[in-house]
Amino acid sequence: MSTFTPTHAHLAAAQRPSAPVPPVFIVNLVLKLRRLLLRAADAVVPSYMAVYDRFMGAGHTMLVHSAARLRIADLLVDGPFSGAELAARTGSDADVMERVMLALVSIGIFRRLADGRFANNRTSKGLITGATGGVRGFAEFFGHKPVLRAWARMPQTLEDGKRAFKEVHGQLAWDWIAGKPEVQAAFAEGMSSMTEVVAPAIAASYPFQEVKTVCDVGGGMGIVLAAVLRKHPHLKGILFDSESMLGEAKAYLEAAGIADRVELVAGSFFDSVPRGADCYLIKTVLHNWEDPEALKILQNCRAAMEPGQRLLVPDFLVLADAFSTLVPFMDMAGLMIYEGRERSPEKLAGMFAQAGLKMGRTAPLPGVQIVFEAIAV
Numbered sequence: 117m118s119t120f121t122p123t124h125a126h127l128a129a130a131q132r133p134s135a136p137v138p139p140v141f142i143v144n145l146v147l148k149l150r151r152l153l154l155r156a157a158d159a160v161v162p163s164y165m166a167v168y169d170r171f172m173g174a175g176h177t178m179l180v181h182s183a184a185r186l187r188i189a190d191l192l193v194d195g196p197f198s199g200a201e202l203a204a205r206t207g208s209d210a211d212v213m214e215r216v217m218l219a220l221v222s223i224g225i226f227r228r229l230a231d232g233r234f235a236n237n238r239t240s241k242g243l244i245t246g247a248t249g250g251v252r253g254f255a256e257f258f259g260h261k262p263v264l265r266a267w268a269r270m271p272q273t274l275e276d277g278k279r280a281f282k283e284v285h286g287q288l289a290w291d292w293i294a295g296k297p298e299v300q301a302a303f304a305e306g307m308s309s310m311t312e313v314v315a316p317a318i319a320a321s322y323p324f325q326e327v328k329t330v331c332d333v334g335g336g337m338g339i340v341l342a343a344v345l346r347k348h349p350h351l352k353g354i355l356f357d358s359e360s361m362l363g364e365a366k367a368y369l370e371a372a373g374i375a376d377r378v379e380l381v382a383g384s385f386f387d388s389v390p391r392g393a394d395c396y397l398i399k400t401v402l403h404n405w406e407d408p409e410a411l412k413i414l415q416n417c418r419a420a421m422e423p424g425q426r427l428l429v430p431d432f433l434v435l436a437d438a439f440s441t442l443v444p445f446m447d448m449a450g451l452m453i454y455e456g457r458e459r460s461p462e463k464l465a466g467m468f469a470q471a472g473l474k475m476g477r478t479a480p481l482p483g484v485q486i487v488f489e490a491i492a493v
């Protein structure tokens with residue numbers, strides 16, 4: 117994740133006021149209703165139709181990957197266009213483009229007008245480059261061949277429990293990503309877009325007026341720190357990440373107008389975490405690592421903290437009765453690709469205790485994320 121150059125869209129996002137966040141209970145209610153309706157439909161349609169969609173998942177991945185890679189949603193901002201026009205603009209085969217677009221329409225991405233041309237719909241707008249909460253980058257990332265080959269190892273991984281990516285490619289996914297600028301850019305774009313959508317809710321989730329300096333550990337581009345510092349003008353920030361990531365974060369923080377309040381500290385959270393803040397934050401980092409590494413990161417955070425200080429951990433919420441596929445599939449991506457795992461609140465509380473932290477309050481975020489508060493004991 118180290119050579120992501122912020123796009124104009126991301127720098128523009130840094131300058132925009134925070135987007136309004138829908139109330140968490142409404143988002144979760146709608147997700148539960150959606151699951152109920154899908155189950156009701158599954159109970160009525162012939163079972164082959166209900167199952168077909170699921171085993172054609174590889175096809176879905178590649179259709180959406182292709183649309184993301186060719187930036188079809190960006191093109192359709194100036195549309196609508198026919199399949200032939202889209203083919204001409206992307207250097208693609210016209211017959212194949214028409215059929216690919218029809219297949220995408222059948223899974224609810226893009227819409228076909230009465231005259232046969234294609235247009236964006238609400239779902240495909242999530243594939244527009246730089247859309248807040250958009251997924252273009254991740255849609256491109258998950259269709260890369262080495263990622264697909266790792267998924268294809270699932271039968272052996274079920275037998276031997278080994279992590280797929282390293283077994284298939286002989287290197288960790290993070291090292292592969294770091295060595296491929298186009299893959300790295302797609303991953304970082306996906307990560308930034310998803311963080312932008314929850315950052316304002318994180319900034320509103322905690323009484324930041326009680327503290328003076330917030331350190332974001334593995335804070336990436338500084339998207340969360342920017343949201344927190346913009347909402348709380350008295351705060352100073354420390355952005356802690358790898359050297360190469362910080363180079364890219366600088367432009368983002370400048371565009372957000374808070375660069376003068378942020379100290380950039382380069383290093384590895386496996387060695388140590390900077391001292392001197394009175395509040396620490398670590399967002400969707402622990403789930404990228406297996407237990408021994410995640411525990412080491414927590415211990416290093418604790419070592420930087422004074423008793424009573426807080427570590428805020430915005431992360432995905434594992435529920436026994438998941439009402440969205442997002443977290444269970446993220447857990448599968450941890451198993452098959454990046455060697456991490458999603459953790460239940462109980463599991464996380466146990467790891468906090470091992471690191472000298474105790475579980476405090478929690479604050480839900482829109483979708484299936486939550487902020488856990490860990491207090492140094």
Ligand SMILES: C[S@@+](CC[C@H](N)C(=O)[O-])C[C@H]1O[C@@H](n2cnc3c(N)ncnc32)[C@H](O)[C@@H]1O
Nearest residue numbers: 117311334335336357358361383384385399400
């Ligand atoms: C999944 S991203 C999360 C970024 C950010 N917290 C967010 O939610 O947008 C993980 C972050 O951890 C950083 N990272 C990975 N290994 C690291 C290490 N050993 N020390 C410090 N940061 C590291 C990456 O550069 C990246 O910014």
